Amino acid sequence: MSKAGGIQLHIRNVNKSFGTTSVLSGIDLNIKQGEFVAIVGRSGCGKSTLLRLIAGLDEATSGAILLDAQGIQGIHKDTRVLFQEHRLLPWKKNIDNVRIGVKSGDKEIAYKALQQVGLEHKKDDWPAVLSGGQRQRVALARALAGNPRLLLLDEPLGALDALTRIEMQQLIEQLWLEKQFTVLLVTHDVSEAVALADRVILIEDGKIGLDLKISLARPREHDSGFAYFEKIILDRLLVKQHYETAKTAAEAFSI
Numbered sequence: 001m002s003k004a005g006g007i008q009l010h011i012r013n014v015n016k017s018f019g020t021t022s023v024l025s026g027i028d029l030n031i032k033q034g035e036f037v038a039i040v041g042r043s044g045c046g047k048s049t050l051l052r053l054i055a056g057l058d059e060a061t062s063g064a065i066l067l068d069a070q071g072i073q074g075i076h077k078d079t080r081v082l083f084q085e086h087r088l089l090p091w092k093k094n095i096d097n098v099r100i101g102v103k104s105g106d107k108e109i110a111y112k113a114l115q116q117v118g119l120e121h122k123k124d125d126w127p128a129v130l131s132g133g134q135r136q137r138v139a140l141a142r143a144l145a146g147n148p149r150l151l152l153l154d155e156p157l158g159a160l161d162a163l164t165r166i167e168m169q170q171l172i173e174q175l176w177l178e179k180q181f182t183v184l185l186v187t188h189d190v191s192e193a194v195a196l197a198d199r200v201i202l203i204e205d206g207k208i209g210l211d212l213k214i215s216l217a218r219p220r221e222h223d224s225g226f227a228y229f230e231k232i233i234l235d236r237l238l239v240k241q242h243y244e245t246a247k248t249a250a251e252a253f254s255i
């Protein structure tokens, strides 16, 4: 029997290099059972790399990643990952794509997962006839069907239009409140991070530059409190960008 509730995560002094290029250095992070954490940062800062290490899809160069106090060894049975691309198999009907996520292959469980994302009526359709948002919902259903305790989301809403994106955010929040799994969401969208997360982690220069608790009630409104948190994060991202731009300009003019 798997344990109920979310997975607890401890990251201790994790470093990751590709060849001689260091991407992550000295990452320390504790995530509580059932916490919703968003990871933001400029393009290429190492967000996806960190997520892949936690998913067990890649190995840290040094340091430790503990899931429920156990050192990670490959993909944990209670972890599911959702990527920006839906990764559905085009030759399988939606219900059969969701069944891939069920260990026993049980069709009932797959059907229930499709119900949870509001797409049970599309069970016998092919992924090709769905909209982009619907395909992402089927991919989410496939992840849910595995009854995850840790859900890793790597920009899963990045390719969706603004309205569908907000609907998906609400669906993810509602499922998280119901099921109490732990969530790590990598996103470029600061507003999305503030809308969903208990904590926002900002990565810069391969380190944690900011670890901000979002102390706003749910469901979140776009009010002055929301704008306050958005500004803290955006200011931090932009200050860094201004610094980089100034540095590049200074180098170009040999200042």
Ligand SMILES: Nc1ncnc2c1ncn2[C@@H]1O[C@H](COP(=O)(O)OP(=O)(O)OP(=O)(O)O)[C@@H](O)[C@H]1O
Pocket: 018, 023, 041, 042, 043, 044, 045, 046, 047, 048, 049, 050, 188
């Ligand atoms: N398998 C790999 N081999 C070599 N370099 C890699 C590999 N994976 C990632 N990198 C490098 O590591 C750095 C961080 O990449 P990563 O994808 O984690 O960034 P990111 O913050 O998720 O970026 P984005 O927001 O653009 O998706 C980049 O410079 C990238 O080129």
